[in-house]
Amino acid sequence: MIFQKSKRQDIEMQENYVEEVEQETQDNIDTVVGPSVNVEGDFSSEGNIIVKGTVNGSVHTSKILSVEAGAKIIANVRAGSGIIAGEVRGNMKIKDSLELASTARILGDIEVKVLSVEPGAVIFGKIVMPGIEGVEIKSGRRNRKSEEVIEQTGEEYLG
């Protein structure tokens, strides 16, 4: 009987194992920094990074960086896209999109193409989006003109 049980367990294990292999190849999760683990230095990966612990130094990935609630990154970050629910102290340069959850705390500048922020997220820093550079210049010119107009009217008013 004992041997029969072990065989059944083996078959079940093998079935689960095949299913999970398929799931893993679909998810393509590469690097996981677990809770109560500290990483120090230039942390770079070619695949996705999931941070649940603490990272000091710099973080670089060409794919997705996700920082879970309670996790902390004290580093400059460069990533393909990001999903942040934890704390980031440093400048972030994200190529595509950045999602900030309600628990996110960002202390640093953000450079990103697409940004979505949930209510409750805290940002202390400058946000730069490359898509509106041209508009900035135009608006700057307008502002100067408007400033000139204001100055003129002011002078007229004073005069």
Add this chain to the structure above:
Amino acid sequence: MYVYLYDSFLEQKKYKHIIKAIENRLTDYGISGKILRLNNFVDAKPVIEDEIKRGAKNIIIVGNDKTFGLVLSRGAGCDCVFGFLPIGVENNTVAPVLGIPVNEESVDTLAKRKKEKLDIGLVNNRFFVSQLHVMPSKVQVIYDRKFKVTANDKMEVVVCNFQPFYWKKDKKDKEIRVVHPQDGKLEAFLRPLTKSGWFGYKYEDPSIFPFEEMEIIGETAFLVETDGRQTKEINLKLKLAKSKIEMIVGKNRMF
């Protein structure tokens, strides 16, 4: 020419009918060859080198995960094609990764001769094939000479190459990770332990780092299990040796 390396456990009565069926099928395919019986004290490397000098081009390992690890950890650098015939359902976790069915059906895979070049690990200039397991101890891990990973207390490190590593979060939960031998990197699983209660320890969620080079430094000597053999070390240097083994694999391999 084929040379078959049989593990000593195959002399048990319960494996006799499987061995007979395998040998019959090998004769049917016309790939039968010399049989050598290994025991725990035989170093596989000189045995394989002698057979290569005598004209052997295919070394076939017949046994389980332990046999696979013992033979390849010594003979990985040899210039030949390796094959594997897994015997018995138990202790054969490497075979499904390579896409080889167990017992006499494995002969069909061997006869098809689908060859692949596989990566293996180097630990302190020795090969390791299946798994390296550092028992929970106070260690720090340096990856690719770039970043350092530490834990507040003890940490368990497992590096998998061909053999998958099974672990549980708790008694009910089952989570299984698998390593792909040809992905160009080894994978390391780190599980820190935190104190729970007066004497007990609790495992935290594991961290996973793919790497090409890794160094494990211990405060004191720590226990390491490499391919089933236990040693005590204070410093371990792990590297990836790319495309080191040419191996006959199955169609349903997991890489």
